[in-house]
Amino acid sequence: MELHISLEGTRDLGGQLYRQLAEAIRAGRLADGQQLPPSRLLASQLGLSRKTVSDVYDKLGYEQLLVGRVGVGSFVQAPHASPQRRHASTRLASGERLARWNATPRPLVQGPRSAFARYAFIGGRATPALFPHDEWRRCVQHALRQDRQERGNYGPVEGLAVLRAAIARHAAFSRGIHCTPDQVLVTNGAQQALALLAQTLLEPGDTVAVEEPGYPMARQLFASLGMRVVGIEVDEDGMMVDQIPDGTKLIYATPAHQFPLGMPMSMACRHALLERARNLGAIIIEDDYDSAFRYEGRPTDALQSMDRYGIVAHVGSFSKTMLPELRMGYVVLPEALVQAVQTVKYLTDWHTPTLGQLALAKFIDDGHLLRHIRRCHDVYAGRRERLQHWFNGPLAPWFRLVPATAGFHVAALAQAPLDIDLLLRRARQADVGLQSIAPFYHGTPRHQGLYLGYGAIETLDIDAALAIVHGILREMAPPA
Known part of the structure; x- marks a missing residue:
């Protein structure tokens, strides 16, 4: 990689080179211990004489910003005290919006x-000690071998076919989900799935119904996009459906394990929620964040398995069942939403990293996840x-x-x-x-x-x- 130096005109070229190198070292853009190109190579790249570059290196060495090692090269020697970073004083047109973002709390951020x-x-x-690291390592090694065949290419927006098929089988087995792999969209965690659905379905000012109490990051996400967020109280049966206001376009719920109180949504409440959403023409986001662990009673299928109207988007995550740092999630989309949500993801980040997708597909198919x-x-x-x-x-x-x-x-x-x-x-x-x-x-x-x-x-x-x-x-x- 070439050192970035920009010389203008034909006058004082050595002085320009000196000032740019000295500023880069003092500002920390050239790191302490970083090797500079040999004087002959840099002179050739910049169209200067080697003597001009050597004189600049000597001057920087005299000022103790460079140190030369015989037979090795010239290395940056950062000063002990760095000057204060210069801050822009320009009044930004987006200043008020930046202030709102800066004031937004992060309630679930966890430190080290x-x-x-x-x-x-x-x-x-x-x-973390419960995670099968050896099995996952073998799946990653398998993914590296598979990824070699497609290296250098962008992946599909919706996710790799092998992973979408694995997710569809796993969701059907564990949660009773009815879908084809084409309805599965691989995401960077469940949070991205929520963002994609909101961006696809809503305009600023539209009404979103969320549980109260509920997942604060969902509420904050919807509010940050300019939505009118309405909290719907929960009781022992789950969301109190009769409180959902007219005009609601999106409903966010956690039927299997209400967040944070924990009770499951009753069957009567599930049916009522589906009917209310159908009458409103609203989409329900079913956040199925940790229902893989069930301890008593008969298993309850996902709300999506009861959907006869094509209005439930089932969001799943591997952060709770595997490791949160993997940032792997998915959403099973109603067929009417598939193309539109894929387009929004394409504009947002193109696709989820393929190496992790290949490893996760292998992890699921080999039975390690179950x-x-x-x-x-x-x-x-x-x-x-x-x-x-x-x-x-x-x-x-x-x-x-x-x-x-x-x-x-x-x-x-x-x-x-x-x-x-x-x-x-x-x-x-x-x-x-x-x-x-x-x-x-x-x-x-x-x-x-x-x-x-x-x-x-x-x-x-x-x-x-x-x-x-x-x-x-x-x-x-x-x-x-």
Whole structure:
């Protein structure tokens, strides 16, 4: 790669070269220790004499911005203190919009693992130790061999055919999804699927109905695109369908495991939701984020399997079943939406990286995904049992668990008014990481309580953590 130097005219060429190199070194654009081209090569590239370049190198060396190594070359020696970066003072026409983005909170952003408490009930995160790394490594190696045949070409917008077929089979087997591979669109996680659907279906000012409480990133996404976002309360059956206003064009719901409270949507509510959406001409986004883990009762198929009108877009993610850093998800689209959503994805990022797609297809087809889900299911079931023991026993005077049959998080609602923020602070001081359900409400929270993820905490640590919480609660609010 050539060093970028731009010389103008024919005067003071050596001075121009010196100033550009010195500025690049002081600004950090040329990194400390980076080797510069030999003087003969740079002179040839710039059309200068070798002596001119050598003199510039000597001057930079005198100022201790370059260091020469005999027989090796010239290397950048960055100054100890870098000057302050110059900031543009121009008033930007988009300043107000930038300010709104800068003020937008990021409620579910998680820091590095080192920042977590020792006992952390983190939502949406699995235990990396449970992941079959050896099997995944072999799938990646297989993908590298396969990818060699198509290297240098862009992939299909909708995703590789081998992965879409694997997803269609897996979704049919595990969730009762009715679709062809042509209806499957591979995405960079579930969040991209939500964005693509919103961009495809809505104009600024259109009405979107979301659950309240609900997934804050979905609400923020829709609002950021200029939509009118209406929160629909949930009860023990799920979304209260009669609150969905006329004119709604998009409905976002989590039927299998309501986020964050955890209860499943009843069959009566599912039928009512489908009828309401049909009457409105609205599309339902079914976010099926962690329903692969089911612990009791008869399996409930996805809402999409009940759809007779072509109005449910089923969004799935491999972040919960595998690893979040893979950023792999998908959406099963109603046939009427397929071409339009593909076009929006094409304009957004063209396609999802093909290497990961090939590896994931192999991982699914070889049965590794189902075996991994079963292995995690057994571990999560044990952790869920320990949570139930504590909240149905020692912690029952303060909290009650919301019944949940799937996923790997639960919500515990306060039985009486309680200073949840104080509880969180005191628990954190004792190295226990808890989270309130309050941030999942857009308006005033109807309930106080805790959101407890158990995917990333070891089973034996749950007893130690909740024993600490029990002691804090006895001091804060002694039971009658």
